[in-house]
Amino acid sequence: MLDWYDSHARELPWRAAPGSNAPDPYRVWLSEIMLQQTTVAAVRPKFEAFVARWPSVEALAAAPEADLMAAWAGLGYYARARNLHACARAVVALGDFPTTEDGLRALPGVGAYTAAAIAAIAFGERAVVVDANVARVVARLFAIERPLPGGMPEVRAATDQITPDTRSGDFAQAMMDLGSSVCTPRSPRCLACPLSSVCEGYRLGHPEGFPIKAAKLAKPQRHGTIFWAQHDGKVLLVRRPPRGLLGGMRALPTGPWADTPPGLADPPLPADWQLLPQTVAHVFTHFRLKLSLAVARVDGHAADGEWWDETGIDSAGLPTVFAKAADAIRRARW
DNA sequence: GATACGTGGAT
DNA sequence: TATCCAAGTAT
Secondary structure: OHHHHHHHOOOOOOOOOOOOOOOOHHHHHHHHHHOOOOOHHHHHHHHHHHHHHOOOHHHHHHOOHHHHHHHHOOOOOOHHHHHHHHHHHHHHHHOOOOOOHHHHHOOOOOOHHHHHHHHHHHHOOOOOOOOHHHHHHHHHHOOOOOOEOOOHHHHHHHHHHHOOOOOHHHHHHHHHHHHHHOOOOOOOOHHHOOOHHHOHHHHHOOHHHOOOEOOOOOOOEEEEEEEEEEEOOEEEEEEOOOOOOOOOOEEOOEOOOEOOOOOOOOOOOOOOOEEEEEEEEEEOOOOEEEEEEEEEEOOOOOOOOEEEEHHHHHHOOOOHHHHHHHHHHHHOOO
């Protein structure tokens, strides 16, 4: 795997250049948080923007949390952004990043995977790094029958057996690159795989059958209403509660979310609200949302929130669901 | 152990 | 269009 990595590693902005010294722990940490359940393609431009704006953990810790949340907009899983800020401050308070897996594990937003990845990649510690790519490769390599996630202890034990004592960070990244480009979920390219000669899943003739996974639950359909209050070229935005869905993010005001369209229930301020004919659909991790769009021209009513220049709404740092709704409303004639 | 938590690309 | 899936963590 290390030989394969030396000739096939992807060039990624958070990786040290080939032949250079160990990568910057700040960049490794930031990239690992961003990459949690998120594709490389989505992370790359966000990572570049973050390190350009905040080149060090000290700079990130000193930033207002609202700036960080807005910069994170569009990446999803916004608890990561809140934890990122808390973690940066914790690291500054400590003086530097912990260098051990246990020390890293204690930081906000750093779980078992991320602690192992940072320890191995940034600090050269031997650590067993198991992400979704590694789990898939290892489940095929050993033809692990126990469905995931219940079979994760078995996957972890098998990964431990094949993790080398040196360059375990490169080994982890090699396994992830292999999972991403060769040992893919649907149609693995076994003819290009350096492990095919020792892969039990390949020998059995159905590597794509691993890992076995528990069935997923259907997503319920829910409904809600977005309120677009416009006054003198400005639109009312609010800050969502600090925890829960889209927690802490700047947002358009919404009414309750329910099993049937809630209409004009719970507007942010009294006005002559008008429902537009179109709706906006959005899919979250665990439910589908169909949004009605309520609009009103208001005359300077007091309301909790901030009035944001409508033409600059793209710079407000809105989560995608609200950006979609804003686009639909601005394109509509009303 | 189960559930909440986003989004966009691939198939 | 529908489904799957991603460098998971917190509770």
